[in-house]
Amino acid sequence: MRIAVLRETAPGEARVALVPDVVQRLTKSGNQISVEQEAGLAAGFTDADYEKAGARVLRSRAETLTGAELWARVRRPTAAELHEAPEGLTVVTMLGVEPAEALLPALAARRLALLCLERMPRITRAQTMDVLSSQATVAGYKAVLLGAAELGKLLPMLTTAAGTLAPAKVLVLGAGVAGLQAIATARRLGAVVAGFDVRPAAREQVLSLGATFVGPEVSADAEAAGGYARAQTSDEEARTREALAAAIPQHDLLICTAQVPGKRAPLLVDRRALGTLRPGSVVVDLAAETGGNVEGTRAGERVVIGGVVILGPVQLAATVPLHASQMYARNVLALIQHLSTKEGALKIDPADEITRAILVTGEERAGGSGP
Numbered sequence: 043m044r045i046a047v048l049r050e051t052a053p054g055e056a057r058v059a060l061v062p063d064v065v066q067r068l069t070k071s072g073n074q075i076s077v078e079q080e081a082g083l084a085a086g087f088t089d090a091d092y093e094k095a096g097a098r099v100l101r102s103r104a105e106t107l108t109g110a111e112l113w114a115r116v117r118r119p120t121a122a123e124l125h126e127a128p129e130g131l132t133v134v135t136m137l138g139v140e141p142a143e144a145l146l147p148a149l150a151a152r153r154l155a156l157l158c159l160e161r162m163p164r165i166t167r168a169q170t171m172d173v174l175s176s177q178a179t180v181a182g183y184k185a186v187l188l189g190a191a192e193l194g195k196l197l198p199m200l201t202t203a204a205g206t207l208a209p210a211k212v213l214v215l216g217a218g219v220a221g222l223q224a225i226a227t228a229r230r231l232g233a234v235v236a237g238f239d240v241r242p243a244a245r246e247q248v249l250s251l252g253a254t255f256v257g258p259e260v261s262a263d264a265e266a267a268g269g270y271a272r273a274q275t276s277d278e279e280a281r282t283r284e285a286l287a288a289a290i291p292q293h294d295l296l297i298c299t300a301q302v303p304g305k306r307a308p309l310l311v312d313r314r315a316l317g318t319l320r321p322g323s324v325v326v327d328l329a330a331e332t333g334g335n336v337e338g339t340r341a342g343e344r345v346v347i348g349g350v351v352i353l354g355p356v357q358l359a360a361t362v363p364l365h366a367s368q369m370y371a372r373n374v375l376a377l378i379q380h381l382s383t384k385e386g387a388l389k390i391d392p393a394d395e396i397t398r399a400i401l402v403t404g405e406e407r408a409g410g411s412g413p
């Protein structure tokens with residue numbers, strides 16, 4: 043299979059879709075990899091690393107894409123980029139929060155198949171291809187570091203000649219992949235950590251990381267298909283906010299990660315609850331791009347309300363590009379292996395459960411599920 047990797051064009055994007063280790067594995071199994079020059083530089087990989095791994099490094103984007111059957115990307119392509127792609131190409135990428143619709147005419151015009159990695163089914167067989175998990179792991183870790191850097195307190199308890207410092211208290215709302223990693227990271231830094239999630243299964247996971255579980259009683263039917271949470275009714279959301287309001291003021295750092303696929307993120311901290319945090323407290327809202335868990339969050343911005351700093355970082359995994367790319371590339375490798383025939387050819391089989399779930403073509407009608 044002929045595979046192309048180009049420099050990412052989204053502003054601030056430092057990840058690369060395939061890292062040299064993965065390129066080496068792909069070339070060893072007979073694939074041909076073309077890499078645009080400096081495609082991996084921002085993630086810490088040089089052109090020489092790619093050449094050593096068996097890739098051809100090419101000067102221009104057009105040259106790199108010529109003859110390619112599969113284009114491995116990290117971030118959503120623009121319609122213009124798709125219009126320049128060779129006919130019949132398969133594009134493997136994330137799409138982000140924007141729906142796929144705007145890309146359909148370009149996919150149709152060039153007869154392209156797009157494989158949207160965020161649509162990967164959460165089944166055991168597809169776990170190695172799950173970019174939501176790999177990138178959320180990085181984001182959950184980095185969220186704690188961002189919060190710790192903003193906080194006017196140290197996270198661990200310290201006993202020094204200058205007195206004893208109490209540990210900071212961290213509350214993690216939403217204990218999925220990012221939230222659990224945030225809990226583990228905050229614990230490693232020595233904070234006292236509490237967590238909350240609506241899914242009953244999350245309670246055990248929070249406790250097993252040495253955090254306490256706070257908030258309302260969770261209901262057994264809070265989990266929907268695929269292991270995700272279902273959207274709560276407005277009554278349930280109000281009850282959750284009420285119960286969390288008691289826990290929130292005792293904390294110094296809130297890490298918010300609650301999401302419901304395809305929906306606005308649940309509002310867990312309203313202005314009133316925010317007002318109960320001490321000035322100097324910090325909130326890192328990882329749900330900012332889908333509306334935020336906190337009233338007042340602005341995606342990509344730092345907002346201060348009543349002395350409380352609210353960070354709404356987007357694409358946080360891109361700020362740890364080496365490891366984020368390494369994990370992303372492993373996910374892409376697993377997908378390429380899944381799409382390869384015994385002879386090493388690319389096969390897009392819409393009858394296959396995994397391919398069907400992630401495949402977007404120009405024929406997809408408006409109203410199809412978001413990314």
Ligand code: NAD
Pocket residue numbers: 163164165166168169172174175178215216217218219220221238239240241244268269270271272274282299300301302303308310
């Ligand atoms: P996500 O990013 O969609 O949401 C993050 C968390 O927010 C989830 O734990 C969700 O329960 C929680 N949440 C939603 N609404 C909430 C609310 N109102 N209040 C509090 N919390 C709320 O989810 P995710 O992190 O991608 O993973 C969700 C689940 O999928 C987890 O159970 C995870 O273990 C499972 N999973 C399975 C596989 C697999 O089998 N391949 C892979 C990854 C994750």
